Amino acid sequence: MIEKRTVIKGTPIAGGIALGQARILVPGRADIPEFSITSAGVKSEIAALERAVEKTVAELRQLRDSAGKKVGGAVAKIFEAQLLIASDFEFLNRVKSEISTLRRNAGSIYNSLVHETVNPLRSSADPYMRQMAQDVEAVAKKVLSHLIGRNQALGKLAANTILVGKSFTPGDILVYRQRRAIGFVSSEGGADSHMALIARGLMLPVAVADSVWTRIPDGCRLILNGSAGTIIIHPSEEDWQEYQRLKKRHGPALIRRIRKLPQIPPLTKDGKEIEIGANLSLPGPADDILSERKVPVGLYRTEFLFLAQSSFPDEETQYKYYDQIAEKFAGTSVVLRTFDLGYDKLSPDTVWTNEDNPALGWRGIRPMLEMKNVFKTQIRAILRASTRRNIKILLPMITELSEVEKARRMISQVKFKLRQEGIDFDADIEVGIMIEVPSAAMTAETLATKVDFMSIGTNDLTQYTLAADRMNSRIAYLYNSFHPAVLNLIKMTIDAGRKRGIPVTICGEVAGDLLGLPLFLGMGIDMLSVHPGRIVDLCRTIRKIDSNLVELMVPSVLSSGSPSAVISKLERFQAAVNETRN
Amino acid sequence: MITATVRIINKLGLHARPSAMLVTATSAWQSEVFFTKENVRVNGKSIMGVMMLAAEKGSEIIVEVDGPDEEEALEAICKVIRSGFNETD
Numbered sequence: 001m002i003e004k005r006t007v008i009k010g011t012p013i014a015g016g017i018a019l020g021q022a023r024i025l026v027p028g029r030a031d032i033p034e035f036s037i038t039s040a041g042v043k044s045e046i047a048a049l050e051r052a053v054e055k056t057v058a059e060l061r062q063l064r065d066s067a068g069k070k071v072g073g074a075v076a077k078i079f080e081a082q083l084l085i086a087s088d089f090e091f092l093n094r095v096k097s098e099i100s101t102l103r104r105n106a107g108s109i110y111n112s113l114v115h116e117t118v119n120p121l122r123s124s125a126d127p128y129m130r131q132m133a134q135d136v137e138a139v140a141k142k143v144l145s146h147l148i149g150r151n152q153a154l155g156k157l158a159a160n161t162i163l164v165g166k167s168f169t170p171g172d173i174l175v176y177r178q179r180r181a182i183g184f185v186s187s188e189g190g191a192d193s194h195m196a197l198i199a200r201g202l203m204l205p206v207a208v209a210d211s212v213w214t215r216i217p218d219g220c221r222l223i224l225n226g227s228a229g230t231i232i233i234h235p236s237e238e239d240w241q242e243y244q245r246l247k248k249r250h251g252p253a254l255i256r257r258i259r260k261l262p263q264i265p266p267l268t269k270d271g272k273e274i275e276i277g278a279n280l281s282l283p284g285p286a287d288d289i290l291s292e293r294k295v296p297v298g299l300y301r302t303e304f305l306f307l308a309q310s311s312f313p314d315e316e317t318q319y320k321y322y323d324q325i326a327e328k329f330a331g332t333s334v335v336l337r338t339f340d341l342g343y344d345k346l347s348p349d350t351v352w353t354n355e356d357n358p359a360l361g362w363r364g365i366r367p368m369l370e371m372k373n374v375f376k377t378q379i380r381a382i383l384r385a386s387t388r389r390n391i392k393i394l395l396p397m398i399t400e401l402s403e404v405e406k407a408r409r410m411i412s413q414v415k416f417k418l419r420q421e422g423i424d425f426d427a428d429i430e431v432g433i434m435i436e437v438p439s440a441a442m443t444a445e446t447l448a449t450k451v452d453f454m455s456i457g458t459n460d461l462t463q464y465t466l467a468a469d470r471m472n473s474r475i476a477y478l479y480n481s482f483h484p485a486v487l488n489l490i491k492m493t494i495d496a497g498r499k500r501g502i503p504v505t506i507c508g509e510v511a512g513d514l515l516g517l518p519l520f521l522g523m524g525i526d527m528l529s530v531h532p533g534r535i536v537d538l539c540r541t542i543r544k545i546d547s548n549l550v551e552l553m554v555p556s557v558l559s560s561g562s563p564s565a566v567i568s569k570l571e572r573f574q575a576a577v578n579e580t581r582n
Numbered sequence: 583m584i585t586a587t588v589r590i591i592n593k594l595g596l597h598a599r600p601s602a603m604l605v606t607a608t609s610a611w612q613s614e615v616f617f618t619k620e621n622v623r624v625n626g627k628s629i630m631g632v633m634m635l636a637a638e639k640g641s642e643i644i645v646e647v648d649g650p651d652e653e654e655a656l657e658a659i660c661k662v663i664r665s666g667f668n669e670t671d
Contacts, residue, residue, distance in 0.1 A: 077599050078598070080602055081602035084601075084629040085630060085633075090625045090627065090630070090631055117633070121634075126595065129595070129597065131597065131598065
């Protein structure tokens with residue numbers, strides 16, 4: 001544990017500054033709520049504890065019996081010990097007596113007494129003693145999960161809490177934001193992870209640093225600079241004041257930046273118009289100004305509505321939500337992407353089954369085509385919200401034509417039903433697909449005949465083309481959207497769109513990268529959809545670029561052998577552009 | 583109340599499995615059982631208590647038995663500990 005002022009240089013993931021105190025989330029241990037109870041509540045807390053213990057004992061008996069049958073006595077003995085731990089009357093009596101004397105909830109008392117017991121064992125040099133601690137913790141986890149239920153296992157957070165943990169799912173970010181967490185320090189997750197996307201969308205600072213949760217003491221003062229990736233543990237008074245000033249200056253930076261947005265459409269030096277759109281996940285502070293400036297929403301990730309809840313939202317809930325979005329952006333258009341659910345967006349305790357290879361598994365459009373009711377409910381809600389004629393539908397993670405056909409058939413069925421019921425909707429609603437699997441990029445010309453637009457998701461396209469998991473920091477050096485293979489697939493998709501006369505958008509992180517901008521303009525991209533914070537810079541840079549000139553650089557860049565070769569060519573070009581301006 | 587001092591002789595000390603055996607042994611008797619190691623005194627019928635002793639090989643434990651069947655209980659409990667919990671390795 002770090003005891004004195006220490007600065008850790010981590011990776012910046014989501015910008016912003018937070019000053020507060022650390023709350024450590026130990027992985028595998030549910031965060032236990034702690035609250036006072038009345039004298040009348042003592043009895044029900046004790047009864048709840050007894051029920052939780054009974055359930056745990058029953059579970060362990062089952063485990064012991066099946067282990068005995070399958071693997072023999074030695075393994076069954078482990079559960080024998082755990083059974084004794086679970087039903088230890090002396091220990092349970094201590095818990096019960098503290099519940100009535102301290103008047104606190106059963107979960108918090110049980111949890112703290114378990115830790116009291118286990119802590120000396122955990123620090124023992126003897127591995128068998130440490131193993132014993134794990135046995136006790138395994139039992140405690142079971143009892144506590146019965147006692148509090150999974151969804152409530154988070155508790156209230158103190159004001160100005162910065163959460164420090166091993167990893168956070170996008171769902172975690174949402175739930176903790178509702179509990180007023182002001183920032184996150186994680187040991188895992190890249191700048192392209194969904195956790196990062198949503199944190200940026202919510203303007204919550206995030207930094208990633210290796211095994212940081214094991215080093216920061218719980219409750220210590222902490223400064224988090226998500227823009228630089230810096231974490232200051234036990235900051236000095238000077239640090240505190242300095243960062244408070246910085247925070248004030250950089251506060252609502254996003255909104256201020258967007259206010260600078262030119263009100264004329266972004267044009268290249270030679271007068272070609274490029275659409276610049278915004279990627280959104282949730283209603284946010286920038287919505288009003290985006291709507292006022294008529295910035296189209298190139299990608300609205302609807303699954304984030306789902307992530308805040310533990311089940312699929314019903315039609316009415318969804319309709320209200322989409323209708324509000326359609327109304328808010330009445331002067332422009334919104335591309336609603338249907339639920340894109342997958343391993344990296346779900347918290348571990350949702351219904352999803354464990355897969356050996358989840359990135360290549362049941363995700364994106366795949367579960368939606370199987371869970372027809374969920375998909376049709378969403379389509380129905382979207383169609384009902386389309387009466388202003390400003391909504392488009394985007395289907396995620398298409399791999400082959402049959403998926404497009406299936407999805408379109410279901411959309412037609414929903415439209416038919418709505419017509420029968422006399423409910424108004426946009427009959428000509430545009431349907432597009434995400435190009436984020438190499439197979440889709442390579443067959444884009446065929447796919448393009450069945451859709452109204454295509455949108456390239458470069459984050460997944462990069463991960464699938466390079467076989468590099470974007471959540472895995474160990475192989476982060478491989479993950480690079482400027483890899484010539486990725487760029488060739490992007491070019492293929494843009495060419496296919498041109499040939500079939502439908503527009504193509506890039507909506508991944510790389511779309512906001514000024515270095516890549518001339519290249520994408522040269523390829524003939526129609527629209528770039530980016531995080532709202534990137535829009536101003538993109539619009540400014542586009543004005544300096546001659547679209548005829550950049551077209552000439554494309555073949556040379558695409559024939560590069562490595563991302564670094566691509567980047568150095570793009571950097572040379574960027575320098576040349578900046579020079580001609582001066 | 584009667585007491586005896588015994589040494590933990592099994593190689594791995596009072597880890598989970600021996601603790602479980604010991605608690606099963608103490609719980610069979612009506613008498614109350616306490617173990618003391620270096621000023622830590624715990625209920626001998628509580629596995630969490632026994633675990634908290636973190637008694638490694640070679641450590642000495644005071645067994646304290648109090649109740650109607652204390653003599654037989656003390657003898658039986660000491661026997662279990664001295665047997666090394668049938669640890670074969």
